[in-house]
Amino acid sequence: MNKLTIANLSKTYANGVKALDDVSIEIENGIFGLLGPNGAGKSSLMRTLATLQEADAGTATLGDIDILNQPAELRKVLGYLPQEFGVYPRITAKQLLDHMAILKGIVKKSQRKELVNYLLDKVNLYEKRNKSVKSFSGGMKQRVGIAQALIGAPRLIIVDEPTAGLDPSERNRFYNLLADVGKDVIVILSTHIVDDVRELCTKMAIMNLGQIVYQGSPQKAIEELNGRVYRKLVERDELKSYASGYNIISNKMSGGKPLIHVLSDSHPEEGFELVTPNLEDVFFSRINTSNVLV
Template sequence: MQLVIKNLNKTYANGVQALTNVSLTINKGMFGLLGPNGAGKSSLMRTISTLQEADSGSITFQSSEGEINVLEQKDKVRSILGYLPQEFGVYPKVSAEVLLDHLAVLKGITNKAERKEIVTALLNKTNLYDKRKKNLGGFSGGMKQRFGIAQALLANPELIIVDEPTAGLDPAERNRFHNLLSELGENTIVILSTHIVDDVKELCTDMAIINKGEVLLQVHPLKAIESLENKVWRKRIERSEVESYNKRMNVISDRMSAGKPVIHVFSEAQPEEGFEIVEADLEDVYFNTVTSHQLPFTNK
């Protein structure tokens, strides 16, 4: 099971180039696609899920039934695809059970007894069975996302795409959603598109960073973190000093702590007195890649 994307390009009618020579190889498991808002993540997800055309390039999926040309064999792709878009609309006055049953019919599950069994199993899997009679308009954000996963799992997909699934969820719902996604990644390809670094750190065994429509990096998260070892330095500074440090050093991030900025700097040696070395994390990898394009490790 493998998804291979080669030299994919997409420019919209308004002249915005959303994807530029995107190439990725994605194997079974959880794959994180990390990038800021507007980086091209959703454009790539919509292209893979056959919702928009590419200008050039290729996407092939090695499924249990053989190789599928994603850009040309759209019906075949849809039959093995589960998709949870960034904005997932529901009918507010319809219950979870009724809507999931309706969506199962649209997926081609016409046998009533089989459909009931599948709907019940998915509502249990997503921890929504006790709320199955409740109208979706009364669901919390996390419950709606779990319903979104339930509909994405209809017809046993081999490829699952989830676009910004945890944005806006409270910590408890986010943890529930993480557990569900992690379980799904054991037997399928799950592409998690997000700007939340912690989602990738906690869930994914492989990842790519994308910005301005270009893939900057594809690497194992732990390998990327290890490559920054002894190269990330921290210092608490005054707000008035931020601009000066940005001009003089490779500042990869700054955040407020106890009312003052704390900067992280990428450097082979101590940048100057007052800096302390810190243990690098995936956020450092992300900001270092996106802001400076300095890649101290080898891409896949």
């Protein structure tokens, strides 16, 4: 079985920041969402699994591959789209994928040509194959990034913050592509964007301050909040008093006023209304919400 098992993984950087704090997760085929705010440790975990940095303690295995002790074996079956996918100036999409295929060990020119054409067609960029990647939109660059991640029939694909900066139409195209890719392999989608996980994932984990604070299905996490999330439109200068009396999990501006969501086992004061919880409520209820007043 193609299973990724992470157990008690820890990593502390030289500056004293504990990026990974005893992280344990099991992931099987499909798209797995790793959700967390910036600085939660998501990229540190992705870089460790991609063999770009070593862990201080713990284990990580993909099937029979010991990721931490057999990095060369893992790289043979890894597809990786980092947060910053850099491209060579003036190189075309076809040239870029051909170059990446050579690096992945595909030496036969005819085999590379067939593979590159197939991948360009899969990510809907075949008609743009001779255009400079540098001239592509953000969404098109991300599609090239997914294409290069698919070279070599990977068993594990890691995508780190793939939709940040994409407009809504590009994001939807990327969702459709990733959903198609994630049928037969493990895809880890690391993101701080709740919509990414809501649209794509049946299994997820929430990470904060280097720790896993929730793992399970998005739907189950939402169901656990049923009957406990209330909202109210308040004045800006009332926020601090509400924060002292209620567990505010989020606030966003609505018509120039803060719309607060609070977590409560009983109905708060008059003016609050019970709402159907969503994944955003789950996210904010599971992480440190000390910044909700900012």
